[in-house]
Amino acid sequence: xxxxxxxxxxxxxxxxxxxxxxxxxxxxxxxxxxxxxxxxxxxxxxxxxxxxxxxxxxxxxxxxxxxxxxxxxxxxxxxxxxxxxxxxxxxxxxxxxxxxxxxxxxxxxxxxxxxxxxxxxxxxxxxxxxxxxxxxxxxxxxxxxxxxxxxxxxxxxxxxxxxxxxxxxxxxxxxxxxxxxxxxxxxxxxxxxxxxxxxxxxxxxxxxxxxxxxxxxxxxxxxxxxxxxxxxxxxxxxxxxxxxxxxxxxxxxxxxxxxxxxxxxxxxxxxxxxxxxxxxxxxxxxxxxxxxxxxxxxxxxxxxxxxxxxxxxxxxxxxxxxxxxxxxxxxxxxxxxxxxxxxxxxxxxxxxxxxxxxxxxxxxxxxxxxxxxxxxxxxxxxxx
Amino acid sequence: xxxxxxxxxxxxxxxxxxxxxxxxxxxxxxxxxxxxxxxxxxxxxxxxxxxxxxxxxxxxxxxxxxxxxxxxxxxxxxxxxxxxxxxxxxxxxxxxxxxxxxxxxxxxxxxxxxxxxxxxxxxxxxxxxxxxxxxxxxxxxxxxxxxxxxxxxxxxxxxxxxxxx
Numbered sequence: 001x002x003x004x005x006x007x008x009x010x011x012x013x014x015x016x017x018x019x020x021x022x023x024x025x026x027x028x029x030x031x032x033x034x035x036x037x038x039x040x041x042x043x044x045x046x047x048x049x050x051x052x053x054x055x056x057x058x059x060x061x062x063x064x065x066x067x068x069x070x071x072x073x074x075x076x077x078x079x080x081x082x083x084x085x086x087x088x089x090x091x092x093x094x095x096x097x098x099x100x101x102x103x104x105x106x107x108x109x110x111x112x113x114x115x116x117x118x119x120x121x122x123x124x125x126x127x128x129x130x131x132x133x134x135x136x137x138x139x140x141x142x143x144x145x146x147x148x149x150x151x152x153x154x155x156x157x158x159x160x161x162x163x164x165x166x167x168x169x170x171x172x173x174x175x176x177x178x179x180x181x182x183x184x185x186x187x188x189x190x191x192x193x194x195x196x197x198x199x200x201x202x203x204x205x206x207x208x209x210x211x212x213x214x215x216x217x218x219x220x221x222x223x224x225x226x227x228x229x230x231x232x233x234x235x236x237x238x239x240x241x242x243x244x245x246x247x248x249x250x251x252x253x254x255x256x257x258x259x260x261x262x263x264x265x266x267x268x269x270x271x272x273x274x275x276x277x278x279x280x281x282x283x284x285x286x287x288x289x290x291x292x293x294x295x296x297x298x299x300x301x302x303x304x305x306x307x308x309x310x311x312x313x314x315x316x317x318x319x320x321x322x323x324x325x326x327x328x329x330x331x332x333x334x335x336x337x338x339x340x341x342x343x344x345x346x347x348x349x350x351x352x353x354x355x356x357x358x359x360x361x362x363x364x365x366x367x368x369x370x371x372x373x374x375x376x377x378x379x380x381x382x383x384x
Numbered sequence: 385x386x387x388x389x390x391x392x393x394x395x396x397x398x399x400x401x402x403x404x405x406x407x408x409x410x411x412x413x414x415x416x417x418x419x420x421x422x423x424x425x426x427x428x429x430x431x432x433x434x435x436x437x438x439x440x441x442x443x444x445x446x447x448x449x450x451x452x453x454x455x456x457x458x459x460x461x462x463x464x465x466x467x468x469x470x471x472x473x474x475x476x477x478x479x480x481x482x483x484x485x486x487x488x489x490x491x492x493x494x495x496x497x498x499x500x501x502x503x504x505x506x507x508x509x510x511x512x513x514x515x516x517x518x519x520x521x522x523x524x525x526x527x528x529x530x531x532x533x534x535x536x537x538x539x540x541x542x543x544x545x546x547x548x549x
């Protein structure tokens with residue numbers, strides 16, 4: 001029998017449609033049908049100046065907009081050969097880890113709710129609200145922040161920002177204990193997740209799974225450690241890896257990542273260097289408002305960047321970073337003009353989706369809900 | 385970090401283990417190379433792509449067992465028009481390499497690498513969907529993002545940004 005799940009289904013986390021071929025309650029085959037959220041962002045990017053693409057990247061993976069900003073900015077900076085000042089780099093790490101916490105909290109809340117644990121959802125969204133407030137403080141936006149710009153940051157973090165983040169970071173490990181107290185030893189949660197939707201390491205690699213889905217299957221890979229970018233080499237953290245390869249293993253990996261991320265936030269706060277937040281490259285980076293009002297050149301550069309953009313030397317780069325869901329890669333081809341010739345986003349959810357079909361084979365229909373939650377699917381990231 | 389000029393001479397890059405392995409297997413399969421911004425790109429002939437992919441995947445010292453990304457670039461109106469781009473990652477060695485294959489604009493087709501990396505399945509469908517490149521031997525070559533009855537290939541350069549009205 002063929003059973004259609006989605007695209008309008010609360011546990012598919014968006015408009016994801018799964019066509020299930022079932023034998024009784026058991027799944028014989030699963031076919032994901034995607035594209036309901038396709039907006040042609042890659043095509044739109046080709047018609048924009050380089051700096052105009054940054055807000056578009058927010059909208060791909062809407063749970064971790066800053067990660068997308070970062071991957072794009074790093075790729076363009078690599079094309080330009082631009083050096084980023086240390087404070088901007090540390091701020092990027094700080095904001096990126098807060099984004100990871102934000103994204104993992106949404107995942108944890110919805111994943112637990114899919115499996116019937118309503119309380120966790122409320123707790124997670126309580127802390128998520130704090131993180132969103134930090135985003136609002138630095139950028140004025142709660143979700144579509146566009147806070148990272150090519151060459152550095154959009155704005156200096158406001159007064160009192162670091163103190164507030166510090167308070168949150170001191171409190172947060174206790175909150176994680178709270179979530180774990182509700183779930184990790186919970187017999188109902190364990191029955192719904194342990195041994196469910198198993199994925200072996202070989203299958204995970206062959207099917208291109210990434211991030212916690214891959215680490216939950218025992219493959220030790222984390223791009224923050226293995227190919228450090230934006231100053232991650234200065235941070236100490238562990239990469240949680242589990243070998244069980246089931247939903248519970250992926251859950252444990254992500255919860256441990258929450259703790260590692262808050263550790264990195266603490267390190268970033270403790271070692272935050274002083275200095276500028278933008279690269280010294282007047283042709284690429286917008287000048288300060290103050291300079292624009294007092295210096296002729298600054299005004300000219302501002303006018304030029306806004307009206308004609310800036311040219312990027314011809315070439316191509318592939319910049320991969322570790323997003324909360326796995327390897328988020330930006331492949332940018334430049335033909336030497338002010339608009340990118342081609343921008344391709346390698347979305348981690350798109351990659352994990354192929355593993356989903358494999359891990360659901362032979363499982364019960366009710367377990368599909370657990371499996372979808374365990375790969376932390378974001379449909380905006382799949383369809384682009 | 386000022387940009388260093390790219391290296392395109394095969395002789396200079398011969399020592400790179402990945403390139404050395406491909407050259408040792410079949411020097412005729414490698415069309416050209418480019419080392420730019422710390423990234424190695426190798427152009428492979430269209431016929432050799434599947435075998436070259438298998439050679440790199442099964443390399444004992446640096447197995448490129450993970451296909452990070454597969455996409456395409458349209459160089460309209462110049463010929464050969466399309467470039468299919470493969471980004472490979474070696475999980476054990478944490479190294480990356482980019483393979484490229486040039487394809488003609490008239491009915492572009494290439495062998496599918498799903499037999500080497502099963503993860504290529506969705507990526508190849510996406511390239512077929514948005515660029516109209518056909519992959520021979522693909523198990524299920526259907527549109528993936530656009531509706532099945534869609535006309536044209538949206539990411540081609542001669543396709544207007546606002547679509548056909």
